[in-house]
Amino acid sequence: MLNDWVKAKKPDDEELSKRLETARAELAKRQMAIRDAKLPVLVVLEGWGAAGKGSVLGRVIKNLDPRFFKTFPMSKATEEEKRRPFLYRYFAKIPEAGKFVFFDGSWMDEVTGLYLKEKIDKKEYAKKLESIKRFERQLHDNGYLVAKFFFHIGKDEQKKRIEALEENDNTKWRVSKWDKWQNKHYKECQKTFDEYLDATNQFVAPWYFIDSENRKWAELQMTELLVQNIDIALQNAGSVVPVLQNTFPLVKMPLLSEIPLDKTVSDEEYKAELDSLQKRLSELHNELYHKKIPVIIAYEGWDAAGKGGNIKRLAAALDPRGYEVHPIASPEPHEKSRHFLWRFWTRLPKDGHIAIFDRTWYGRVMVERLEGFCSENDWQRAYTEINEFEKELDDWGAVIVKFWVQIDKDTQLARFTDRQNTPEKQWKITDEDWRNREKWDLYETAVNEMLQKTSTQFAPWHVLESNDKHYARLKALRTVIEAIEKRLKES
Amino acid sequence: MLNDWVKAKKPDDEELSKRLETARAELAKRQMAIRDAKLPVLVVLEGWGAAGKGSVLGRVIKNLDPRFFKTFPMSKATEEEKRRPFLYRYFAKIPEAGKFVFFDGSWMDEVTGLYLKEKIDKKEYAKKLESIKRFERQLHDNGYLVAKFFFHIGKDEQKKRIEALEENDNTKWRVSKWDKWQNKHYKECQKTFDEYLDATNQFVAPWYFIDSENRKWAELQMTELLVQNIDIALQNAGSVVPVLQNTFPLVKMPLLSEIPLDKTVSDEEYKAELDSLQKRLSELHNELYHKKIPVIIAYEGWDAAGKGGNIKRLAAALDPRGYEVHPIASPEPHEKSRHFLWRFWTRLPKDGHIAIFDRTWYGRVMVERLEGFCSENDWQRAYTEINEFEKELDDWGAVIVKFWVQIDKDTQLARFTDRQNTPEKQWKITDEDWRNREKWDLYETAVNEMLQKTSTQFAPWHVLESNDKHYARLKALRTVIEAIEKRLKES
Numbered sequence: 001m002l003n004d005w006v007k008a009k010k011p012d013d014e015e016l017s018k019r020l021e022t023a024r025a026e027l028a029k030r031q032m033a034i035r036d037a038k039l040p041v042l043v044v045l046e047g048w049g050a051a052g053k054g055s056v057l058g059r060v061i062k063n064l065d066p067r068f069f070k071t072f073p074m075s076k077a078t079e080e081e082k083r084r085p086f087l088y089r090y091f092a093k094i095p096e097a098g099k100f101v102f103f104d105g106s107w108m109d110e111v112t113g114l115y116l117k118e119k120i121d122k123k124e125y126a127k128k129l130e131s132i133k134r135f136e137r138q139l140h141d142n143g144y145l146v147a148k149f150f151f152h153i154g155k156d157e158q159k160k161r162i163e164a165l166e167e168n169d170n171t172k173w174r175v176s177k178w179d180k181w182q183n184k185h186y187k188e189c190q191k192t193f194d195e196y197l198d199a200t201n202q203f204v205a206p207w208y209f210i211d212s213e214n215r216k217w218a219e220l221q222m223t224e225l226l227v228q229n230i231d232i233a234l235q236n237a238g239s240v241v242p243v244l245q246n247t248f249p250l251v252k253m254p255l256l257s258e259i260p261l262d263k264t265v266s267d268e269e270y271k272a273e274l275d276s277l278q279k280r281l282s283e284l285h286n287e288l289y290h291k292k293i294p295v296i297i298a299y300e301g302w303d304a305a306g307k308g309g310n311i312k313r314l315a316a317a318l319d320p321r322g323y324e325v326h327p328i329a330s331p332e333p334h335e336k337s338r339h340f341l342w343r344f345w346t347r348l349p350k351d352g353h354i355a356i357f358d359r360t361w362y363g364r365v366m367v368e369r370l371e372g373f374c375s376e377n378d379w380q381r382a383y384t385e386i387n388e389f390e391k392e393l394d395d396w397g398a399v400i401v402k403f404w405v406q407i408d409k410d411t412q413l414a415r416f417t418d419r420q421n422t423p424e425k426q427w428k429i430t431d432e433d434w435r436n437r438e439k440w441d442l443y444e445t446a447v448n449e450m451l452q453k454t455s456t457q458f459a460p461w462h463v464l465e466s467n468d469k470h471y472a473r474l475k476a477l478r479t480v481i482e483a484i485e486k487r488l489k490e491s
Numbered sequence: 492m493l494n495d496w497v498k499a500k501k502p503d504d505e506e507l508s509k510r511l512e513t514a515r516a517e518l519a520k521r522q523m524a525i526r527d528a529k530l531p532v533l534v535v536l537e538g539w540g541a542a543g544k545g546s547v548l549g550r551v552i553k554n555l556d557p558r559f560f561k562t563f564p565m566s567k568a569t570e571e572e573k574r575r576p577f578l579y580r581y582f583a584k585i586p587e588a589g590k591f592v593f594f595d596g597s598w599m600d601e602v603t604g605l606y607l608k609e610k611i612d613k614k615e616y617a618k619k620l621e622s623i624k625r626f627e628r629q630l631h632d633n634g635y636l637v638a639k640f641f642f643h644i645g646k647d648e649q650k651k652r653i654e655a656l657e658e659n660d661n662t663k664w665r666v667s668k669w670d671k672w673q674n675k676h677y678k679e680c681q682k683t684f685d686e687y688l689d690a691t692n693q694f695v696a697p698w699y700f701i702d703s704e705n706r707k708w709a710e711l712q713m714t715e716l717l718v719q720n721i722d723i724a725l726q727n728a729g730s731v732v733p734v735l736q737n738t739f740p741l742v743k744m745p746l747l748s749e750i751p752l753d754k755t756v757s758d759e760e761y762k763a764e765l766d767s768l769q770k771r772l773s774e775l776h777n778e779l780y781h782k783k784i785p786v787i788i789a790y791e792g793w794d795a796a797g798k799g800g801n802i803k804r805l806a807a808a809l810d811p812r813g814y815e816v817h818p819i820a821s822p823e824p825h826e827k828s829r830h831f832l833w834r835f836w837t838r839l840p841k842d843g844h845i846a847i848f849d850r851t852w853y854g855r856v857m858v859e860r861l862e863g864f865c866s867e868n869d870w871q872r873a874y875t876e877i878n879e880f881e882k883e884l885d886d887w888g889a890v891i892v893k894f895w896v897q898i899d900k901d902t903q904l905a906r907f908t909d910r911q912n913t914p915e916k917q918w919k920i921t922d923e924d925w926r927n928r929e930k931w932d933l934y935e936t937a938v939n940e941m942l943q944k945t946s947t948q949f950a951p952w953h954v955l956e957s958n959d960k961h962y963a964r965l966k967a968l969r970t971v972i973e974a975i976e977k978r979l980k981e982s
Contacts, residue, residue: 004614006740006948123495126689137694140733198617199690203628206738232736235871242631242727245720247697249497380726457497 005152005209010217020216023223028063030230031100035068037237038097040144040338041230045222046108047151048189049179050161051212056151057104059219060226069100074109083292083350085396086110086128087135091345094139096337107132112196113178116189127395129199134388140204141241141381142339145233148205149222150197151212155186240377244384246453248391251460253451256444261408264468274470277477278317284484285318285354291491292351294398297480298360301405302443303433304415306469310405311356313473314480323354328363340364340374340382341389351397360402361386365450370442383453390459399487400459401480404451405466409440496643496700501708511707514714519554521721522591526559528728529588531635531829532721536713537599538642539680540670541652542703547642548595550710551717560591565600574783574841576887577601577619578626582836585630587828598623603687604669607680618886620690625879631695632732632872633830636724639696640713641688642703646677731868735875737944739882742951744942747935752899755959765961768968769808775975776809776845782982783842785889788971789851792896793934794924795906797960801896802847804964805971814845819854831855831865831873832880842888851893852877856941861933874944881950890978891950892971895942896957900931 011019034041045053054073061069072093081089087107095101111132115125139146153161162179165171182189201207208225212218265273288295297314299307315325326347335343341361349355364386369379393400407415416437419429436443455461462479466472502510525532536544545564552560563584572580578598586592602623606616630637644652653670656662673680692698699716703709756764779786788805790798806816817838826834832852840846855877860870884891898906907928910920927934946952953970957963 008740133694203624203735204733206736208738229736232734236733239731239733239868241733242695242730243723244694245697245723247699249499377730 007209007211008221010211010214016216016220020220020223023220023227024063026227027060027223030227031064031068033234034100034230035098037234038143038337039230039233039237040095040097041100041233042095042139042144042146043100043102043226044106044108044146044148045102045104045151046106046149047210047212048153048158049176049182050158050165051151051153052161052215052218053104053151054174055215056210056212056219056222057102059215060223061102063223064100068098069102070095071102071104074103074105077110080350083352084348085392087131087392088345088348091135091339091342094144094338094342096334097143098337107135108196108200112189112192116185116192117181129196131392131395132200133202134391136200136202136205138341138385138388139339141385143237144339145229146205147208147226147229149208149210149225150193151210151218153212155183157213158183158186240375241381243377243380246384246387248387248456248458250452251455251457253455253461254463255448256406256451259406259463259465261406261411261465261467263465263471265471265474267470270470270474273474274313274477277474277481278313280481281314281317281477281484282319284481284488285322287488288354288399288484289319289322289352291488293484293487293491294349294351294393294396295354295480295484296349296393296398296400297354297356298362298400298402299356299358299405300360300362300366300403301464301466302407302412303436304412304419304428305405305407306466306472307358307405309469310403310464310466310473310476311358314476315356317477318354322352323356324349325356325358328357328359340368340378341385344389348393361389362450362454365454366443366446369446370439383450386454387456387459390454390456394458397487397491399483401483402459402461403464403476403479404447404461405464405472407466409437411467412437498700498702499712501702501705507707507711511711511714514711514718515554517718518551518714521718522555522559524725525591525721526589528725529634529828530721530724530728531586531588532591532724533586533630533635533637534591534593534717535597535599535637535639536593536595536642537597537640538701538703539644539649540667540673541649541656542642542644543652543706543709544595544642545665546706547701547703547710547713548593550706551714552593554714555591559589560593561586562593562595565594565596568601571841574843575839576883578622578883579836579839582626582830582833585635585829585833587825588634589828598626599687599691603680603683607676607683608672620687622883622886623691624693625882627691627693627696629832629876629879630830632876634728635830636720637696638699638717638720640699640701640716641684642701642709644703646674648704649674649677731866732872734868734871737875737878739878739947739949741943742946742948744946744952745954746939747897747942750897750954750956752897752902752956752958754956754962756962756965758961761961761965764965765804765968768965768972769804771972772805772808772968772975773810775972775979776813778979779845779890779975780810780813780843782979784975784978784982785840785842785884785887786845786971786975787840787884787889787891788845788847789853789891789893790847790849790896791851791853791857791894792955792957793898793903794927795903795910795919796896796898797957797963798849798896800960801894801955801957801964801967802849805967806847808968809845813843814847815840816847816849819848819850831859831869832876835880839884852880853941853945856945857934857937860937861930874941877945878947878950881945881947885949888978888982890974892974893950893952894955894967894970895938895952896955896963898957900928902958903928 010016045057047053057071061071074090077089090103090107093101093103111120111125111128114120120128136146162175162183165175197207210218210221299311301307311325315323331343344361347355364374364382365379368374390400416429416433419425451461464472464475501507536548538544548562552562568580581594581598584592584594602611602616602619605611611619627637653666653674656666688698701709701712790802792798802816806814822834835852838846855865855873856870859865881891907920907924910916942952955963955966
């Protein structure tokens with residue numbers, strides 16, 4: 001692409017100055033426009049070392065009010081960040097609605113660097129490109145503008161700039177080893193950059209090349225293109241995005257109504273098996289910790305199905321330093337103003353740790369769907385978005401266990417009534433529980449659809465028959481143990 | 492991708508038969524559903540030679556009524572087809588709304604074959620992949636379902652099948668040279684197929700792998716996936732597609748109001764220059780013919796701006812065997828039920844020929860926009876779709892000249908009045924012309940936007956100042972001559 005790229009024609013100095021003045025003013029105006037339209041804008045600056053990304057960014061943000069933007073120089077991942085999926089640190093920093101975020105360097109720099117220096121192989125690299133494409137598309141589909149700029153300079157120009165920076169003690173620090181490596185291996189880098197740009201040049205997030213031989217000219221190109229990008233994105237704001245075809249292999253799931261709920265376990269069996277399963281899980285937790293394998297356990301189920309007690313028995317077997325339970329309530333304003341998966345991405349554990357989610361990202365296709373908290377297009381799209389999210393967890397190497405805790409309607413009524421009539425349990429029952437109960441059939445339809453569409457081979461659902469809570473607890477422990485053992489065998 | 496591909500699990504024979512029966516019935520039901528929703532469905536069968544595409548297709552269509560589908564075995568392009576852009580023969584066969592079209596082999600087979608046999612180089616191949624991605628995305632964006640299946644078999648299985656076919660005199664003919672070439676170069680082919688599948692595995696038109704070791708199992712996979720694809724597409728029907736960012740370098744155009752219209756030419760000059768320009772064009776036409784360079788000339792302009800007379804003077808210089816004028820009126824029903832560019836794709840000339848369009852595909856962003864003949868999303872999207880169409884013409888090697896014939900409002904009034912008052916000119920003026928005149932300002936806005944957004948470096952607009960028709964005619968001839976001369980120099 002860099003070879004075929006048709007450069008825009010640089011105007012003479014007078015016109016350049018005039019156009020730059022206009023472009024800067026236009027960009028400044030867009031701040032209010034994106035705020036009013038609640039448009040989140042993610043600007044990605046990539047390119048050759050010493051191409052002047054940083055200094056152009058410095059000029060561009062001078063037109064913006066600090067309340068409306070954040071910049072992140074994305075250098076190397078910290079040790080903490082390395083223990084999460086590689087997109088974690090980027091996802092965590094996406095803008096909220098109505099704001100700009102500028103990344104000086106990004107996932108491109110990271111993955112092409114790893115590949116060029118042979119720290120990841122071709123297969124791993126290809127997998128990361130797929131992740132990146134899904135990430136950028138998800139942002140777009142969720143109403144983000146993703147504007148990507150590649151700052152280009154030739155080999156000689158790069159060399160000249162690196163030398164100039166190094167000659168001056170005040171600027172020496174700005175030259176990185178990576179910059180020099182690039183210049184030494186310019187051709188090799190160009191090939192990899194080209195292939196990367198080509199592979200990730202998606203219709204929803206295209207690349208723009210910035211001719212960076214002259215800084216003022218580079219600023220003009222970037223500012224004009226950014227304004228154009230914003231205008232198109234504003235035009236698209238609120239538009240409905242086509243739902244994607246499922247492309248992940250699915251595991252066939254039964255309908256809720258087909259699941260027999262007569263499974264029970266005697267008190268004696270329960271006590272004995274609970275004890276031995278907890279011991280086994282405790283050992284495995286230790287092993288996971290040493291092998292740095294992360295575990296994600298997701299609980300969904302009917303009100304009063306026994307999620308809380310189930311989680312308790314699981315957690316009891318774990319070392320408190322190595323796990324966390326995340327009770328998920330309705331999103332807060334700062335969460336609502338971002339991609340709906342943001343609050344789950346930012347709660348991912350470090351590798352070797354276990355995260356248990358008491359209610360999850362599946363709220364999107366259940367409560368948010370049924371209560372109208374998101375649009376139909378949003379929840380229809382979410383099946384794929386969730387499968388893609390879990391694919392990231394799988395690629396990261398996580399053990400993923402998803403539970404649907406199932407009871408029948410009569411059992412729920414009995415438990416609700418018991419809660420109502422038992423003073424120390426009354427806090428557990430609210431008017432909302434009764435209102436939800438009235439919508440049982442609607443929920444059942446939604447849950448059935450969710451189980452069918454999100455039970456992928458890499459993250460299948462497990463149903464816990466919980467009319468007998470003891471039975472469900474043992475099954476949960478057994479399922480988690482099996483999943484971990486399977487993963488340990490592969491590692 | 493073929494290596495990573497997670498195969499679906501083949502059920503036992505009994506379940507397979509049961510599921511197949513269900514799937515066939517479901518597919519049959521979808522015929523009415525797609526007819527009612529006016530969904531056009533393009534099914535592409537690709538894969539290894541002897542993988543059984545043809546026979547599976549034969550089984551699949553048994554569930555469909557012949558009124559609702561067409562199949563095309565896409566073998567080699569004919570000599571006639573080779574003289575058009577490579578996508579021409581595919582674009583010409585896209586389904587109309589509510590119908591199925593099945594391609595047995597397609598653009599994938601064509602371009603990977605050319606590349607593998609080194610008939611096109613890497614750069615040309617990369618260009619074709621871009622064309623294909625744009626083509627598939629445009630179909631999707633215009634409401635088409637594009638379902639792509641790759642039938643996979645291993646090298647040994649392929650060999651076995653080829654040999655079995657060859658042993659029998661009745662089936663011998665079904666083995667092509669290309670099939671045998673593939674088996675001999677299996678690894679090389681697999682690498683290229685893999686890269687192709689990867690590059691064209693777009694979110695809007697993903698690839699599905701069909702495990703083809705068993706024919707009945709292959710049929711089941713394809714039928715089930717096709718039904719799923721149709722259901723998602725029906726769900727998306729009528730959805731608004733985000734408008735894409737422009738990524739082609741543009742040429743800055745003036746506003747219509749900024750164009751001086753006082754240019755004139757004396758009668759003597761006119762006659763002399765017309766004569767010499769026509770002679771020159773006539774020579775060039777000859778040269779074009781021999782070098783097989785196609786020319787596309789597009790005329791748009793105000794009513795009574797003088798398009799007709801202008802085209803006449805141009806055509807007068809051309810050999811009638813080598814050009815065609817296409818007057819474009821409103822689309823007929825069979826045209827309206829397909830992608831809006833279909834009626835222009837099918838009118839493309841052979842190479843070495845000239846096509847002159849009297850009104851064009853730009854109707855989409857003028858009359859269709861202003862009269863509400865398409866949705867806002869349709870015409871907003873069309874700027875990019877048109878630029879992409881012209882990019883295909885440019886890639887094909889065509890000379891593209893686009894004229895906007897400009898007059899002022901007073902001149903139009905004078906010409907309308909003259910037509911009204913001159914018996915032999917009265918046929919040229921209709922009530923519609925007067926109605927359009929009332930919308931002058933709206934049209935001016937639309938034309939300005941069109942000129943800004945579709946004046947690409949490879950297909951810029953040329954304004955013909957036509958208050959003096961003679962001036963405009965000479966300028967048209969000069970512009971066409973220059974464009975052809977430039978192209979001849981490059982060839």
